[in-house]
Amino acid sequence: MNTDEKNRYFQELAHNLQHEGFTVKPETEDGLLPVDLDGQRLCQITETSGVRYWKEDVASDSRQEALDRVTAITKSTAEYMRQMETAPQLTASGLTGDYRLLADFNNVVLAGHPTRYGVQFVTWERVRERTALHQGHYHGPDIGLESYTAAKRDFAARSGLVPRSALFTPEQMTEIYRCIHETLDGNCPITEERQKCLESTAEQIEHSVPDLDERVALSNGKELEYADALFAESNGMQFGI
Structure with missing residues (x-):
């Protein structure tokens, strides 16, 4: 990878990472792209799409999940940028x-x-x-x-x-994800095999829908509004302007 190709890759990667809420700092003298999260160092990315990090920077589950997300974004960005160059x-x-x-x-x-x-x-x-x-x-x-x-x-x-x-839309996958967690978090007994299958399916959806948290929150909000409206209607309540 020559200098121009690396610059284009780092620029595209920075765009994708910033869209996901990460902070990307200027390239270091060693040719690495530093990535921060919430004002703290998270990792550094090489021009070959490698991800370097310090154990103390990913000690919590949330920081480890963030590192996994950076790694996924890095690999996918490198995939299409290599294609773009050739x-x-x-x-x-x-x-x-x-x-x-x-x-x-x-x-x-x-x-x-x-x-x-x-x-x-x-x-x-x-x-x-x-x-x-x-x-x-x-x-x-x-x-x-x-x-x-x-x-x-x-x-x-x-x-x-x-x-x-055979393809599910992000909206469909969001509702499937919600149904999975309603089952996993419910009181009905399920077999260990089914639990593992549901958990792996939920994890797969998490990696497939980048803005899944926002979609789930929006879907939950709409359902709560609908439930409130039904409750008000069943109790004869009326709201004035």
Whole structure:
């Protein structure tokens, strides 16, 4: 990786980490990218996507979970930035700008478009004997790493690589996650095998939906509002303005 490639990678990684609430400091003299959380040192990232840390900085469960999240973001960002550096330019009638062809299957393409705010991902259908593009679906870059995750999911479904019925939306996974924890936290007895299966499924969803906590809180809030409305209605209560 040359200097320009490293700078582009670190810039993109900083964008994704900051979107998740981490603080990214300037690159050190040793070529490492320092990452802080809540004003305290968490780890340092190498240009090869390695994550270095001190044990005392991840002593609590919450700090360890934060380190795991940084590691996941680092690996995924490195994955698509390596592709961006080697992918050919996407050419089509009427298309202008820097678009890299990341995937092409069944007349559907996945492209990456570098911007000053991070990489934007787009899926298109090829039309007119593959000379033009149609119906672009744009992902990010304002939502951080979720742009890449959503674009891959969109490409897999549009191209037929994966049946749409086999893919769950973030909203669906949020409700599945809530149902899992309602079962795990409930009083009904469950077998050890089922408990392990539910716990592993919940963990998988946690890694698949970056803003899961916010989605769960929003879903819980709406349900509480609905319950309050039902209670008020059943008791004949009326609220004036």
